Amino acid sequence: MMEVLDLLLQPAFWVAVLRIATPLILGTLGVLLCERAGVLNLGIEGIMVAGAFTGWLAVYGGAPLWVGVGVAALTGAAFGLLHAFLTVTLALSQHVSGLGITLLATALSYYGYRVSFPKVSTPPTVTPFADMEWLGFPVLAQQTPLTLLALVLVPLIGYTLYRTPVGLAVRMVGENPQAAEGQGVSVAAVRYGAIVAGSALMGVAGCFLTLAAFNAFFFNMVNGRGWICVALVVFASWRPGKALLGALLFAFFDALQLRLQQAGGAVLPYQMYLMLPYVLSIVALVLVARKASYPQALMKPYRKGER
Amino acid sequence: MRLEKRAANSTAALVLAPVGAVAFTLLVSALLVLWAGAAVGQTYTLLFKGGFGSVFALSETLTRAIPLILTGLAVTVAFKARLFNIGAEGQLYVGALAAVAVGGLHGGTGFDLPPSLLFVSMMLASALAGALLLLGPALMKARLGVDEVVTTLLLNFIVLLFVSMMLDGAMKDPTAMGWPQSVALMGELELSKLIDQTRVHTGLLWACALAVGVWVLMQYTVLGFDIRAIGANARGAAFAGVPVTRTVVLVAMLSGALAGLAGAIEVAGRTSYVTLDMSPGYGYTGIVIAMLAGLHPLAVVAASIYVAGMLVGADSMSRAVGVPTYIADVIVAASLISVLVATLLTQYRVRWK
């Protein structure tokens, strides 16, 4: 127990927490935007892979890091556009469409990687984002600008959702699309916008892994982080502030289990530590289950003008 | 652009839809082949020949199809009741683990029981393991309203770590030089080959029999009616007297059992060991197969052979031409989306405003 307290006092621990939390914050915000507009986006796992790959590939090809981030965002947006077309215009099952996109985006990324690097055994690397030493703050200074971006996006998205007309439109479209239509707001346009924007964020979440956390693209890199984001959105009751809290909480336990593995030795098999994040996500879902106030139109297909 | 419901659906269109979708997918994937710098015609020819072009190719395809039929059935049964079982991958692994736990050569000889009894116990154990794994998320959904998509997904990762743990510890193969695999299955429990000199085993017969069984269950039994009713309209089903929670539990157990059996049959028929890479995503591919088959148990067999053919063909094609094997995964995933769109177009007409 004393070990754990020692751990918590080291700044290096909190640096790790923020680093682990960043893709979760970005991914959760992305899912939040889609679900607030009433559309479940299970494509996040695949979009994160695709964002990780294309962002990294752009930088490997010589582009500056922020251009790589832009490419990742565009990749996410493109898959988001596909998902929006399938679920909004064609009103197909949101579950199946999302899963199909995850499978497609992942397969395309792995294919693209193998075509670009057919014979390598060690993954080629790029120079990732550098720490923000110039900031001066103790824990933040060891973070990359992408983390700062994630932290800034939380209040920004919160403001947009609750204090702007477009945010109100997004929320209304997710609660009662007929009401939105009756007030002259195009449900399709708002949903397309929310899905594309949210998917772009998912793409950026992916490229954080290859351009900041690590410096190369590996297979199985995303490793379920996308699904954890989907769980975190429910845990956060679809609110940006609580999403940040959930991501930090989760990252806290993830960083903790890593440290405990290293410090604790062979008391428990290392796999049990690795299981902790996934188990916690399930526990979190169960805890909030009863109280969850879903956006009422979530997962219900909407066809304008159908009898 | 908007959609307008067609007055009548034609059955001809319903059959043509998957075919048209697959054709469209292959057309688009041709672009990927060009990106890899290979000739489209040669690549596709090698792909098909590698999957279906010889007795050997067919036998490999059928071998690969066996677990896919079973995971496809598992997903079909669950999706019919609107229980989104994305955890077939994990259920497959616990089924495999249970099979080796019962039938493995523990301490050199394993359990001292007649092989037929052991075989039956082994299969029952795997089915039960898979069933229990899905039961958790199903009950969480029925009682607490927790979305089963995320819970079953997360369980996949947990199960894989658990298997890794078992392979390092309790079920470790003492003879493998550090390579993580389980104790071997007893020789007597292995499934025999259907065709000599090939890998196709009697698991294929089991899988096809189960496909017929699931179809009969769905169409001719009260349980099948209950499952279809709940999937179509849970409130209407409850009103008509369908015991909803009990049916969801049964669906979960049946679906999980089928996926668990996929794992057991893989171990007994193909690998003889449990390893961490014994399933290259069969559980997820099962979802694609179920959707390609339109959730029809008999069509699952056809869809599995198609997908298996793509995967096997890609392996041999890749060795010859250098196009990465992942093209098969792209084709499969794109087929899923195309089939969804094509099926929709049989019910709705497109109107440009």
Added chain:
Amino acid sequence: MAEPVLSLSRITKRFGALVANDAISLQLHAGEVLALLGENGAGKSTLVSILFGHYVADEGSITAFGRPLPSGDPRAALAAGIGMVHQHFTLADNLSVLDNVMMGSEPLWQPFARKRKARERLDEVARQFGLEVDPDALIGNLSVGERQRVEILKALYRGARILILDEPTAVLTPQESEALFSVLTQMVAQGLSIIFISHKLGEVLRVSSRIAVLRAGKLVAEADAAGTSQEQLAQWMVGHAISAAQARPTRACGALVCELTNASTAGGRERLDRVSLKLNAGEILAIAGVSGNGQSALAELLSGTRQVTGGQVTLLGQALQNRPAQLVELGVARIPEDRHAVGVVGDLPVWENAVSERLRSPVFSRWSWILRRKAREHAARVIRTFDVRGGGQLTPARALSGGNMQKLILGRALLHPLGEALHPIPPRLIVAHQPTWGLDIGAVAYVQDQLIAARDAGAAVLLISDDLDEVLTMGDRVAVMHAGQLSPSKPATHWSREAIGLAMAGVAQEPPHSERAT
């Protein structure tokens, strides 16, 4: 005569083979209340949906305030000054009144919402028309009457000069309806023009200045309200003269079939609060009341889909189990409120729906194996006896029209599989929840005849309806439901419309526990 504010010219709309609106031409003049009358399925809602932009007309054009109205765009309708109060409110439960009202009124690219200004304007409009409501209240917490007020405010906030109201009194007590009518008078005084949709004849004559009657998609008559009678309207609506409802002799009641004693159920607004009632064989107990006062709880309780949490419920002397299959075996026939969402499983074929409640009984299954031939035979009997049209046994049930679907549900509930044509086995208890809602007059008469025939054969019938006319003409005894509580039941002839209206609003007339001798 001044230029009309709204002019519809030869509007035609088809849904597949059905012609919902057939070359309808109509005008609305300033300061006028035009009633759009017609029975269910006549095409009234379709017409105003086209006007407001929810649907696109196949043919025809619309002019509003002298300018052509673009079709299929609610935004254009709103900009032209047309507002709509929908029959099923288009409100988001999880958002506040202010959010619901101001949504869509500001351009989406604006980086901030002018909430304070919106709040002031909302207050102003509310006061102008007498429609006070708390702007910060969540819609989910409001009563039905309050929600309708918000729905109306939405349109007025956007500056509507033409207001469409689609069956607004369907969910109101008689007193609340009066309050609405005085609001309408206020609106007309402030210069609005109103289109008022209804199928209730008395109301239409009371409220409107001019009446347009639709029948089977066509405009069949237009007249000023003054100088038109209900009989004339009814004749236009249906196409032939309707005979007045017969006065029926009071009946002697038979044996007790079902009894509730201080029964309560859990839940929010839609629950039972210590309800006591008796259902006797050969008698129709009709329950009046505005939807949402516990009727669903009562119907679900007796249908086996809701559990009682306090008090007792007995059926034929035994405690009532909440197991639908068992209730059906005991002879309970259930007709649910929502035929699409609850009555049938739409994707399954007609024959499976025809036997769905009895599938578990030994007649249709052995050890979970369905006896298909027997089931299909029974389904054929149901279809034949109850004249279910629109498809064969294998058609998905959702393809049936409302009337045919209701006939299927009736047949399933009333036709016993072991009964013969000459010796039918009638049900012991019929639970009918809004059985004629949304049906055309022919289907309504059919359903009512079936219920009366079953009663005459000895069934106890519980009829729940929000249509007062139906309650008073069908019921042998009548009780009123309000806020989960049931008034004592009295013979139908002992109730006046005013007394029922007061009871529907919860105003007690007499001490609640005195049960009049019946």
